[in-house]
Amino acid sequence: MRLVFRIILSVNSIMLLGFFYSLTNVNEVRDLVAPMLWLGFSVFISFLCVILSKLLSHDMIEGGIQSVELANEAYLPVYLGYFFIGFSITNIIQLWIAVIVLFILLVAAQTVYYNPFFHLFGFRFYYITRCGEKILVISRRKIHGIEGLSFYELRRINDYTFMDIEKSD
Numbered sequence: 001m002r003l004v005f006r007i008i009l010s011v012n013s014i015m016l017l018g019f020f021y022s023l024t025n026v027n028e029v030r031d032l033v034a035p036m037l038w039l040g041f042s043v044f045i046s047f048l049c050v051i052l053s054k055l056l057s058h059d060m061i062e063g064g065i066q067s068v069e070l071a072n073e074a075y076l077p078v079y080l081g082y083f084f085i086g087f088s089i090t091n092i093i094q095l096w097i098a099v100i101v102l103f104i105l106l107v108a109a110q111t112v113y114y115n116p117f118f119h120l121f122g123f124r125f126y127y128i129t130r131c132g133e134k135i136l137v138i139s140r141r142k143i144h145g146i147e148g149l150s151f152y153e154l155r156r157i158n159d160y161t162f163m164d165i166e167k168s169d
Helices: 002-023 029-055 072-088 092-109 116-121
Strands: 058-062 065-070 124-130 133-139 150-158 161-164
Touching (some): 002 029, 002 072, 133 150
Antiparallel strands (some): 150 161
8 A cells, every 4th residue: 555655646746747837838718727637636636645644554653752843845946846847848758758757766766755735735744853763744733842742643655754644733
């Protein structure tokens, strides 16, 4: 299940590339159909990821957290890159080559699971350091400090990425 989930997350993170590429062909209002379909499908796949995350293996972190920091700004350059690549691609063959290369890199790297659409569902991205190890936690909670911080409803995406399905505070 984790591999399927990672593949879906990787595809989803690349989908904005298709959205930006489809915007390059917009000359009239009726041309907005393709970009809106890309955008709508991206939001739907993001929602599906939230639902499917409940099927991943359970994990928890109980205390021992040394630091917590927002991870959102660390991923902004990634999506700016998609923005510029999407607008600079001139044909569908270049788009597919870019998509395939990015997909292979994302699945192999197992680290880039930031999805800006998760913000629509109230999620935030945090780097948590525990026992000297830094992990990414995707959570609906607003975390302001480490005192008493624990995660009891984590779902493991990979060894360094977790989704917290506990209700927000």
